[in-house]
Amino acid sequence: MNELRYNPLLGTWVMVATQRQNRPHMDEDRCPFCPSSGNIKNYEILKYDNDFPALMPNPPEIKKIKSKLYKNEKSYGKCEVILYSPDHKANLYELSINHIQKIIELWINRCKELSKNKKNKYIFVFENKGEEVGVTMLHPHGQIYAYPFVPLKLKIELDNAEKFHKKNKKCIICQMNEEEIKSGNRIIYENKSFIAYLPYFTDYPYGIFIVSKKHRPYLSDLDEFEKNDFADVLKVIEGSFDKIFNRSFPFMMCVHQCPVNTDEYKNFKKYYHLHIEFYTPLRAKDKIKYYASSESGAWAAANVALVEDKTNEFISSKLKYLASYDIEKFKEQFIYHFNKIHNKKNETTSIYKAPARINIIGEHIDYNGGYVLPVAIDLGCYTAIKKRKDNKIILSDINKKEIIILKINKKNRFNNKVIWSNYPAGVLNEFYKMGLKLKNGFDVLFFSDIPIGSGLSSSAAFTVSFAYALNSLNGFNLNKKEIALLCKQAENNFVGVKCGIMDQFASSLSERNYAILLNCNNLDYEKIPFELGDYKIVVIDSNKKRQLFESKYNERLKECKIALKLLNKKIKAKDLCSITPGEFEKNKNLIKDKIILKRAKHAIYENERVKKAVLALKNKDLIKLGKLLNQSQLSLKENYEVTGAELDALYEISIKQKGCIGSRMTGAGFGGCTINLVHKDFIYDFKKNVLYEYKKRVGLYPDFYMCKAEQGVEKI
Ligand SMILES: [Zn+2]
Ligand SMILES: [Zn+2]
Ligand SMILES: [Zn+2]
CATH class of the missing domain: 3.30.428.10 (HIT-like)
Incomplete structure (x- = not known):
């Protein structure tokens, strides 16, 4: 009809x-x-x-x-x-x-x-x-x-x-x-x-x-x-x-x-x-x-x-889209907004980008003297910066309403009302501490497409991009390692966040197509070629925001100390990760407490897995790498107990999908992201199925990010 x-x-x-x-x-x-x-x-x-x-x-x-x-x-x-x-x-x-x-x-x-x-x-x-x-x-x-x-x-x-x-x-x-x-x-x-x-x-x-x-x-x-x-x-x-x-x-x-x-x-x-x-x-x-x-x-x-x-x-959202699809247009638009916010007319401005990172393997062992294997990814924090004639520092952020005005060479105090401003303020203080004084003020616009609280280290990218921009603008000649250390200090001292050095290090020193094998004790590092052939890394954000993170973190720290003390009765080692699995198996009867035993087991074997993963990458043995990721995940769940229902669900759903050969949580756990090694031909279905099943089981809507190994902080 x-x-x-x-x-x-x-x-x-x-x-x-x-x-x-x-x-x-x-x-x-x-x-x-x-x-x-x-x-x-x-x-x-x-x-x-x-x-x-x-x-x-x-x-x-x-x-x-x-x-x-x-x-x-x-x-x-x-x-x-x-x-x-x-x-x-x-x-x-x-x-x-x-x-x-x-x-x-x-x-x-x-x-x-x-x-x-x-x-x-x-x-x-x-x-x-x-x-x-x-x-x-x-x-x-x-x-x-x-x-x-x-x-x-x-x-x-x-x-x-x-x-x-x-x-x-x-x-x-x-x-x-x-x-x-x-x-x-x-x-x-x-x-x-x-x-x-x-x-x-x-x-x-x-x-x-x-x-x-x-x-x-x-x-x-x-x-x-x-x-x-x-x-x-x-x-x-x-x-x-x-x-x-x-x-x-x-x-x-x-x-x-x-x-x-x-x-x-x-x-x-x-x-x-x-x-x-x-x-x-x-x-x-x-x-x-x-x-x-x-x-x-x-x-x-x-x-x-x-x-x-x-x-x-x-x-x-427009800038997020352009950052991932058309970087030249992104720059043009970012400067357009910089000029608009800072009342400039058609001026050009320098833009610096510091990337987010994932940790391929080596979780919760940075404080046990172990190795970590971070890779910088395409998401990042961008800083547009331009000198002023006066002594004002004017900070703005695309995602925030507030405009923050500081004075050069004046020690900044913590801002309780505008929390984000403490990251750049803390970085400035660290420069001043080193005796590096500014001659002029400057205007800044920040933009980040890194999800916050998802364990991809948005704060490290924030401080590193700003510190590097400031360093370049003023010709301070700090190298990238010094930048990383300065940013860690800023976060520890000023913002009051307990963090290791991995995030700042990866955001600063990474190189395109390489992972960094970092010894967290002495900061020795080695570049490991990160070539995945037909496979891609799919990062999935569980969208479970990290909770109880700090208290659990301190608890694990304590448990590992106890384990080390007990093992030290027979083995001379300054940290858990200096102990080999063989030594551990021979002497594990020194630890009577089952929980403490599990924690030690994770640290020692996880460190071993990092070394094996490096070998697998060097040999381009991706199946082996995938297996190590899975073992790491299971150890973090069973032995270290830092995964939680959401990350467990993501792992279980992902690993049974066609084309997925490895999956594990990345970051500190209790929410945040997983990384997944997926064959390129199956990514579309992988995302579709994981989305559907995870939503059904957990009730949260996951986010997906396709990642390649990116460059550390740089001028773009
Ligand atoms: Zn109309
Ligand atoms: Zn008309
Ligand atoms: Zn069709």
């Missing part, structure tokens, strides 16, 4: 299309949009007529209703699908600008073509993304509807635009752009032709608009340069969406342009112009913002978030 029925209360049409009810939910093995499926030949971008259209060029005959109030019509129009890419797993933002521009060109061609049919009154380009908005076909695609009427929402916008124009002789969309640019605090991104902002009035927490800067009534009015800019802004904004909650963000993308073939509106080309509205049904990672009674039944919307607050979150 296909027909249009008129709603006399609202004065608009409803499309009745009963066969849409039976649309199949395709499983991924039989996707009809994949070129390999047989239905479709290979393509780059493709227009495909909807198999279950609500509107059609040759609609079925209908039986006209006889009524004073009701009326019906044939469902003229057209429903088309635009396939963005032959790659089933691609996201629009992963495609090249050139490719996206071709999608835009296809949109434009279809709009022009569909406008030729005088029955079509409005051409609507849109995309539904995600199962939350009812998408049954996961293959990347958008759609185009040609309606035989101007849909109600567009009608309302056009009516208001007309009224505004009558009064002000101006296009309402042009005016909106002007006001947003003037206020400036809701803009997420702009290029020469487009501007993206969360409008003052938006009713969705992330309901962003992308608006043409020039007055362009139709998509087809865009020139070549504008099409390129349109591709750019779509790529950046859609990429940013997926960083907001570190998950595929569902949305509805709606292109609003002028109607066609209608004389209902006079002069509309003068008072209305092209903009793209996003409807975003998430308000938290796994919480849907429903269009409930007030919104649906009264059209009275409530936004639970302040748009100006969400702007910062969105900007941060």
Whole structure:
């Protein structure tokens, strides 16, 4: 059954299309949009007529209703699908600008073509993304509807635009752009032709608009340069969406342009112009913002978030996206925000990056004289820094509201209110202690994409990037080892965090494609080639924030001391890790307490595993490396008891997945992350399955990070 029925209360049409009810939910093995499926030949971008259209060029005959109030019509129009890419797993933002521009060109061609049919009154380009908005076909695609009427929402916008124009002789969309640019605090991104902002009035927490800067009534009015800019802004904004909650963000993308073939509106080309509205049904990672009674039944919307607050979150997500996909553009945007926050005009600024780290193996033995094997990863903390003429130090952070002002060469005191500011303040104090004085003040902007409290050492990256930037700006000539030590001191002395040297050391001294074998006692280290062939490291954040960490840490410290004292009766060793497994097995009867015995066993065998892991890496024996990771995990669970339900669940779920040959927690435990050695061909399914099972079992939503061995702190 296909027909249009008129709603006399609202004065608009409803499309009745009963066969849409039976649309199949395709499983991924039989996707009809994949070129390999047989239905479709290979393509780059493709227009495909909807198999279950609500509107059609040759609609079925209908039986006209006889009524004073009701009326019906044939469902003229057209429903088309635009396939963005032959790659089933691609996201629009992963495609090249050139490719996206071709999608835009296809949109434009279809709009022009569909406008030729005088029955079509409005051409609507849109995309539904995600199962939350009812998408049954996961293959990347958008759609185009040609309606035989101007849909109600567009009608309302056009009516208001007309009224505004009558009064002000101006296009309402042009005016909106002007006001947003003037206020400036809701803009997420702009290029020469487009501007993206969360409008003052938006009713969705992330309901962003992308608006043409020039007055362009139709998509087809865009020139070549504008099409390129349109591709750019779509790529950046859609990429940013997926960083907001570190998950595929569902949305509805709606292109609003002028109607066609209608004389209902006079002069509309003068008072209305092209903009793209996003409807975003998430308000938290796994919480849907429903269009409930007030919104649906009264059209009275409530936004639970302040748009100006969400702007910062969105900007941060944009930088996260750019940092991982396009570092040159990241730099350009980071400097753009630096200039905006510090009231500068088009100035260039130096940017330094210090990475996060994972520890491949060697857990909880840094304080037992053992080895650790950290690798710096792609996540990091960025510092943009520029000298000032006066003696002020002005600190800002993309993710924070506060601006902190300090004076040079003046010992800083602990700030109870703005905790983050104590990290740079502590670093400054350490410089002063060394007698290194500053001649000028400076402006700083920080940005970090390292999750906090997840055991990836966000604080070490923070202090190292700042210390290194300061060192470079002032020509202090400290080497990277000295930087690492200075940062450890800053954290120990000023921020009051108990930490070993591994984090600062890895963040400072790592080299691309190498792990660092570090002797925590004497800071001797060796670079170990970190080549994984067809395997990749997948870091999974359990999103269980570390708790009880400090008290348990101190408890283990004490237990290890007791174990050493007992073993020292027969073995001369200055720490547990100087004892070989052979010596331990011969003398373990010295330890009567079962718990103390387990702790000692972990430390001694874990140190042995580090040495074996180094050999495995040197021999490129990844299966062996994977086994060692698993053994480490089990020892941390059984002997050292620092894993907890969430990390145990992640391990158990991950290790049974196809392609995963090793898994273990990294960091101090009691929450935080696991690292997983996964074959590259299985990563997509690995992530999908672990996400599903972990969520089901633990109720938390895990985050995934793909990691390679990165460079330590550097100017970028
Ligand atoms: Zn597909
Ligand atoms: Zn305009
Ligand atoms: Zn609109």
